[in-house]
Amino acid sequence: MNEQEVQKQLEEQNELLQKIYASTEKTRKYFLWTLILSIIFFIFPLFGIFLIAPSFLHTVTGGGI
Numbered sequence: 001m002n003e004q005e006v007q008k009q010l011e012e013q014n015e016l017l018q019k020i021y022a023s024t025e026k027t028r029k030y031f032l033w034t035l036i037l038s039i040i041f042f043i044f045p046l047f048g049i050f051l052i053a054p055s056f057l058h059t060v061t062g063g064g065i
Helices: 003-060
Strands: none
16 A cells, blocks of 8 residues: 555545544434433432322321311
8 A cells, every 4th residue: 555545545544533533423322311311310300209298198098187
């Protein structure tokens, strides 16, 4: 291989690496937002249930009378 062919291959590899990097960043952001939405829509309501359920059960069972 001569120097021009090596340089051309390096440029092609660099271009492909840039595309892989962009795709990886999109995937990372997708997983980050999936995690954030999972926390908002699952963990927070679950935490709220643990806070509200005791007072609700206390009211329903007549403990407040």
